[in-house]
Amino acid sequence: MPELPEVETIARSLAPRVTGRRIAAVDLLYRPLLRAGGRKDLEALRGRRVLGVRRRGKMLLVSFEGERTLVFHLKMTGRFRFAKEGEPRDRHDRLVLRFEDGRDELRFGDVRKFGFLLCLAGRPEAACGELASLGPEPLEVGLREFAAILGSSRARVKSVLLDQTRLAGVGNIYADETLFEARVHPERPASSLRPDAVERLYRAMRRILAAAVAAGGSTLTDAGYTDADGNAGDFQFEHKAYGRTGEPCLACGTPIRRTVVGGRSSHFCPRCQRKPASGKR
Structure with a gap:
């Protein structure tokens, strides 16, 4: 399972490539992936700009305009990759974020299907018990x-x-x-x-x-x-x-x-x- 260093590395690789871009659509390809929120909540991301990507514990948070957040937990085999629009999708792809600029799209794949996604409104730590219950960060604790x-x-x-x-x-x-x-x-x-x-x-x-x-x-x-x-x-x-x-x-x-x-x-x-x-x- 990806731990702090792996999730931090993923967040750092995603941030410069998605921050500032606007969402054209969110394609949910595997319904059980979404554990909080619904398809309408994902649809509400359309037209919103990505504000940033950060890590908390082993979870990865993508924040959007209007206090919306996607929280990913990769579990054992969750992974992100960029692909050109129209490129055939992998059978293990579970979610696709498409952008208005059409340069590429971000795909979340998970072979073993243990990963999960939360679509939250408001401050993430207030809207998600799993985030609220986390202890201090190991690189920040005194x-x-x-x-x-x-x-x-x-x-x-x-x-x-x-x-x-x-x-x-x-x-x-x-x-x-x-x-x-x-x-x-x-x-x-x-x-x-x-x-x-x-x-x-x-x-x-x-x-x-x-x-x-x-x-x-x-x-x-x-x-x-x-x-x-x-x-x-x-x-x-x-x-x-x-x-x-x-x-x-x-x-x-x-x-x-x-x-x-x-x-x-x-x-x-x-x-x-x-x-x-x-x-x-």
Whole structure:
């Protein structure tokens, strides 16, 4: 599933190509994609100018004149691409935005059909519970607030990092990479971390997410993520833990192990990320 770096990269690739353009039509090709609003709400976008594209958590928001917003969640295989008008549509295309200038059109495709779209009127955070419930952005949260988030939960630290109501945008890939760099075991209770470990985790999270955004995200063979211009990401070449089960740790040579935390696969080095004995912090 695209996480913060991938969705941020997509937003940055879309913004310069759609901002300022007026909508000629919105073609909804797969009705279940639209989970909030109806066809009339999509039709109301006709003639409106795109004001901007931004990310919140793992969701992508396209704003229009008149306080209208399209909110996309890409889930596993959602992706955007530009195509010339009249070019044959792919069988996995679910939505098409056509523009008055006719230069091209923006298509949203989703092979597995897990993605969804919300068509909102008014301020998005007020109109959408999913947006309103999101925690702070990982690249904006301060160390003190981050420490309070961890300190308030006895859940395993990997689960806290993945909880979108606590931190918005971190997913499985970047949680594993953050924990590895900070030398924190994914099953450690969040509230058990000492201040030095909390700060290591905070610094690692910010460095890794920023580096992943700069690299255009991670393109994995199972999902084939690209930005709206068709460019793949490069951060997968920097992964030190995620998806490396059985491979030697790049720091100490110990084979990377895989476990399951909160129903999600977790990759870690048993030597660099030691799990403390019960009762120890």
